[in-house]
Amino acid sequence: MMQESGTETKSNGSAIQNGSGGSNHLLECGGLREGRSNGETPAVDIGAADLAHAQQQQQQALQVARQLLLQQQQQQQVSGLKSPKRNDKQPALQVPVSVAMMTPQVITPQQMQQILQQQVLSPQQLQVLLQQQQALMLQQVIVLPPSPARLPQNPGAPIPPFTQQQVATQQLAFQQQLLQMQQLQQQHLLSLQRQGLLTIQPGQPALPLQPLAQGMIPTELQQLWKEVTSAHTAEETTGNNHSSLDLTTTCVSSSAPSKTSLIMNPHASTNGQLSVHTPKRESLSHEEHPHSHPLYGHGVCKWPGCEAVCEDFQSFLKHLNSEHALDDRSTAQCRVQMQVVQQLELQLAKDKERLQAMMTHLHVKSTEPKAAPQPLNLVSSVTLSKSASEASPQSLPHTPTTPTAPLTPVTQGPSVITTTSMHTVGPIRRRYSDKYNVPISSADIAQNQEFYKNAEVRPPFTYASLIRQAILESPEKQLTLNEIYNWFTRMFAYFRRNAATWKGAIRTNLSLHKCFIRVEDEFGSFWTVDDEEFKRGRHIQRGRPRKYCPDENFDELVAHNPSLIKNMQSSHAYCTPLNAALQASMAENSIPLYTTASMGNPTLGNLASAIREELNGAMEHTNSNESDSSPGRSPMQAVHPVHVKEEPLDPEEAEGPLSLVTTANHSPDFDHDRDYEDEPVNEDME
DNA sequence: TCAAGCGTAAACATTC
DNA sequence: AGAATGTTTACGCTTG
Numbered sequence: 001m002m003q004e005s006g007t008e009t010k011s012n013g014s015a016i017q018n019g020s021g022g023s024n025h026l027l028e029c030g031g032l033r034e035g036r037s038n039g040e041t042p043a044v045d046i047g048a049a050d051l052a053h054a055q056q057q058q059q060q061a062l063q064v065a066r067q068l069l070l071q072q073q074q075q076q077q078v079s080g081l082k083s084p085k086r087n088d089k090q091p092a093l094q095v096p097v098s099v100a101m102m103t104p105q106v107i108t109p110q111q112m113q114q115i116l117q118q119q120v121l122s123p124q125q126l127q128v129l130l131q132q133q134q135a136l137m138l139q140q141v142i143v144l145p146p147s148p149a150r151l152p153q154n155p156g157a158p159i160p161p162f163t164q165q166q167v168a169t170q171q172l173a174f175q176q177q178l179l180q181m182q183q184l185q186q187q188h189l190l191s192l193q194r195q196g197l198l199t200i201q202p203g204q205p206a207l208p209l210q211p212l213a214q215g216m217i218p219t220e221l222q223q224l225w226k227e228v229t230s231a232h233t234a235e236e237t238t239g240n241n242h243s244s245l246d247l248t249t250t251c252v253s254s255s256a257p258s259k260t261s262l263i264m265n266p267h268a269s270t271n272g273q274l275s276v277h278t279p280k281r282e283s284l285s286h287e288e289h290p291h292s293h294p295l296y297g298h299g300v301c302k303w304p305g306c307e308a309v310c311e312d313f314q315s316f317l318k319h320l321n322s323e324h325a326l327d328d329r330s331t332a333q334c335r336v337q338m339q340v341v342q343q344l345e346l347q348l349a350k351d352k353e354r355l356q357a358m359m360t361h362l363h364v365k366s367t368e369p370k371a372a373p374q375p376l377n378l379v380s381s382v383t384l385s386k387s388a389s390e391a392s393p394q395s396l397p398h399t400p401t402t403p404t405a406p407l408t409p410v411t412q413g414p415s416v417i418t419t420t421s422m423h424t425v426g427p428i429r430r431r432y433s434d435k436y437n438v439p440i441s442s443a444d445i446a447q448n449q450e451f452y453k454n455a456e457v458r459p460p461f462t463y464a465s466l467i468r469q470a471i472l473e474s475p476e477k478q479l480t481l482n483e484i485y486n487w488f489t490r491m492f493a494y495f496r497r498n499a500a501t502w503k504g505a506i507r508t509n510l511s512l513h514k515c516f517i518r519v520e521d522e523f524g525s526f527w528t529v530d531d532e533e534f535k536r537g538r539h540i541q542r543g544r545p546r547k548y549c550p551d552e553n554f555d556e557l558v559a560h561n562p563s564l565i566k567n568m569q570s571s572h573a574y575c576t577p578l579n580a581a582l583q584a585s586m587a588e589n590s591i592p593l594y595t596t597a598s599m600g601n602p603t604l605g606n607l608a609s610a611i612r613e614e615l616n617g618a619m620e621h622t623n624s625n626e627s628d629s630s631p632g633r634s635p636m637q638a639v640h641p642v643h644v645k646e647e648p649l650d651p652e653e654a655e656g657p658l659s660l661v662t663t664a665n666h667s668p669d670f671d672h673d674r675d676y677e678d679e680p681v682n683e684d685m686e
Numbered sequence: 687t688c689a690a691g692c693g694t695a696a697a698c699a700t701t702c
Numbered sequence: 703a704g705a706a707t708g709t710t711t712a713c714g715c716t717t718g
Contacts, residue, residue, distance in 0.1 A: 688718100689717100689718090690716100690717085690718090691715100691716085691717080691718105692714100692715085692716085692717100693713100693714090693715085693716105694712100694713085694714085694715105695711100695712085695713085695714105696710100696711085696712085696713105697709100697710085697711080697712100698708100698709080698710080698711100699707100699708080699709075699710100700706100700707075700708075700709095701705100701706080701707070701708095702704100702705085702706075702707090
């Protein structure tokens, strides 16, 4: 279960060595920390004699934990584990841990650190242990003559033979010990969190924070307060995430001249996830930014839950000192903010790790040979098929990164991972063996909508699929060419460049695919889509005879009965599958169709049946000569004429192009058409 | 190897 | 006249 990076293991190893031979003095604790945190020293200057005296009281308590650690080390040596790597399988560790947990004796920070670094305790065990230690130390502190300034009067308490100075010093030492242990615990927990070994639920208070705050004494709180009020950085623009971390660390170095960065094992993360303060940030002060305060912005106090309006900085400071003074409420709010920040950091760390894994994964795939079973295909065009649509939405496409990741240089092409691969081998297209297209669902695009909006990554969909999607997303299921353009540029950052190329491709696809139906009205023309035809995936053949016609007889009959066309009552619903399919069928026979919307909205079923009935009648006359290919149309025709794309006729289907235009109003069969005029609107039309 | 699908470019026509 | 739009063809690439 436990996982460690090699560097972290190394750190642990050094800690073990320090712990095994080191003493228990706090000064050495500082030395130990120095090994981990680059010269961090105890903040409080405590006399060696006082410290030794204080430590004497805990010597007994140390023995258990120390023996356990030594025992563990001996076991490692005996077992030949020269590597500092911890052996998770050592069963002996469990017994000492439990003993240590059961033993109500105070453990020094060194030992606590060793325990933490050994990672033999679960977070819950650590919590219990720390609380135990905390209680014990507080008891010892209370037993001592209380400091008038800090501790409540306890007249009944025995007065040990200590001077006030000694007592105060000892209290301070205890507090330092406590805080150091808390910090160590927090480091350990943070490390666990960043390794993914510990998760803190949103509603669960962060383990280290609670005892940390509980262990605070007014001096620490005061220092915390000072740190908060003196934190002048550019966090307004970079986020306030670190301030709370500072709060936690300043509790340790209560009187340190400069803020102590969050002490973490610098090797705990391999992804650069640690957010360690830079000295520059800590060097900022009020003097450098006299009117800048992380809790003040836009004339409003930014204390959580406050939002009091402060006209100027001075009034803000007054407000801050009056309303947010050091009290229980402010302290509690600090604790809450700590937890908020820690949760955010945890989430950020997880997301970064996820991003790293994604990048690593995609990079590996991008470097794989082309024969890879699932090649990186972000730049490819995929004709979506059943196999694609049945796949998990997350798998198509592979979202390589967040838009913020510098993976899509603007100066280069649309490739995400390997731009060179695209330019050298050309676009990688994947095609599915399925005969028919399966339209992309809105979810396919929506899943990665934000990504494609921001990243210049070519969507792995064909132009036809995207055009169809654009049309279907529109309220009227119809778009002008320009609106299609706009949809592309709006939805995909990739299509904000090289407009001439992809716009031409769109036009080509609109003309080439049977599923796209061009419709004219008095305002111009727009495009609709016939979804059924789209699924068939048929193209308008280029000078080549069509080889697939699902209903040859029907098409042929339509071709030979152009009078039927006038029955096509057009409206905005003509884009529905059946209607469009009929139009497409007629288009296959090169029968341009002009109908009007003024004729009402016949149901498609009735429309189809009417046509079928007409077809059953099988009128033999072919009246291509009656067609009017001229653009002249009656006013009613101009409302919603449908212009079905003509198509080169197959030699076997017609001897010549049937440039047929029939107008319902002018048709001699107009009265006949009215038979369908009052039919109820089919609910399926939309 | 070949056919089909797809993207791209280009030529051309039509419309605004 | 020029841009936008629409159609058609050709070519190269990928895939099955």
